[in-house]
Amino acid sequence: MSRVLFLVFFYAIGVLSGIQYEGGSVFLQYDGQHYFNIAMSGYTHDYQYAFFPLFPLLIRFFGLFGVAIPGILFLNHCLTLLTGVALYYTGIKVMGKTSAESFNIARLWIFSPISIATEIVYSEALFVFLTVLTYYLYKRNHYVGAGVALGLSIATRNLGSALFFSIFIVMMYAFLKHKDWKQIANVFKLFVPATALAVLYPIYLFVKVGNWHYFLDVQYIYWGRIRTNIFEEIIRDISNLSETYLLFIFTYLALAVCVYVLYRGIKTREDPILILYLIFSIWIIFSTSREIDAVSSASFYRYLFGCSSVYLLLNRDLKYKPVIILSTVMCISTIIFFCGGAFLI
Numbered sequence: 001m002s003r004v005l006f007l008v009f010f011y012a013i014g015v016l017s018g019i020q021y022e023g024g025s026v027f028l029q030y031d032g033q034h035y036f037n038i039a040m041s042g043y044t045h046d047y048q049y050a051f052f053p054l055f056p057l058l059i060r061f062f063g064l065f066g067v068a069i070p071g072i073l074f075l076n077h078c079l080t081l082l083t084g085v086a087l088y089y090t091g092i093k094v095m096g097k098t099s100a101e102s103f104n105i106a107r108l109w110i111f112s113p114i115s116i117a118t119e120i121v122y123s124e125a126l127f128v129f130l131t132v133l134t135y136y137l138y139k140r141n142h143y144v145g146a147g148v149a150l151g152l153s154i155a156t157r158n159l160g161s162a163l164f165f166s167i168f169i170v171m172m173y174a175f176l177k178h179k180d181w182k183q184i185a186n187v188f189k190l191f192v193p194a195t196a197l198a199v200l201y202p203i204y205l206f207v208k209v210g211n212w213h214y215f216l217d218v219q220y221i222y223w224g225r226i227r228t229n230i231f232e233e234i235i236r237d238i239s240n241l242s243e244t245y246l247l248f249i250f251t252y253l254a255l256a257v258c259v260y261v262l263y264r265g266i267k268t269r270e271d272p273i274l275i276l277y278l279i280f281s282i283w284i285i286f287s288t289s290r291e292i293d294a295v296s297s298a299s300f301y302r303y304l305f306g307c308s309s310v311y312l313l314l315n316r317d318l319k320y321k322p323v324i325i326l327s328t329v330m331c332i333s334t335i336i337f338f339c340g341g342a343f344l345i
Helices: 002-016 031-041 046-050 054-063 068-093 099-110 124-139 143-154 160-178 181-198 200-209 214-221 230-239 246-267 272-285 301-306 308-312 320-339
Strands: 225-227 288-290
Touching: 002 068, 031 046, 031 054, 031 068, 046 200, 046 214, 054 068, 054 124, 068 099, 068 124, 099 320, 124 143, 124 160, 124 272, 143 160, 143 181, 160 181, 160 272, 181 200, 200 214, 214 225, 230 246, 230 288, 246 272, 246 320
Parallel strands: none
Antiparallel strands: 225 288
């Protein structure tokens, strides 16, 4: 029901705003148009190399049947709901949480500000689903399946590398500590398929343009990004307080929640994989900023809150209700602002 309501709400605001959307569809805003063009015509311009290939391939698959946009939107909705289910069962079967706690974790994902990106032609629904699936399969000792899901997540967004290195560090630490050679076999089972899938796009780039990391370079060349870190971001944003708007507040509210979650996770010695994943994710998210924006971190909150359900798995006694209320308010505000023409994502 939430997906239906969000969809109606999103489409109604988009139509009433009277904005002429690129590609003629409210569902093809901003990066959605780039994903669609890559799916239909391949990588025809250098700036497109910033977008990883798995999601455009799925759009292209639906396009074979003449339903490229409806098909991928339907898949996004299905993946959003499946992610909620996966979070629920991860909470119960992996983290030992109660049914009520696990449901709250799933509900936080459904009402996250990142919901706006799951309503349109964006890759967030696919990426978060593969991330949660990787973690669930790994904790259930299905290493090959976890490796495949992990490799596909990296083929969707480069942020998947955060989970890749988190799991690798923890598995290697366990091996060095216990000298259990079976752990090495598990490392191979997981990371051989994960690496094989993850390097396909860099290999493609090396063959086509002679640069395996060109997907990073184009961010600086064509997309107005600069190298930075979280401390520089904060200082830069504070220096532009005169131009502060609600998205700035959202970003740092989300960051504060993530830092609190991290603090609680370390204090109660929760799963080190999730702790590392949160640290790496924050570092990667703030490693670049949009030089052209007055508030350079304005859209980062959707990434920070986008995986917040995973982060909340860290904590056994976190108060869920305030976080869910905050997330829902941010979610509805995001839909209104985005459909009104604000560049949020």
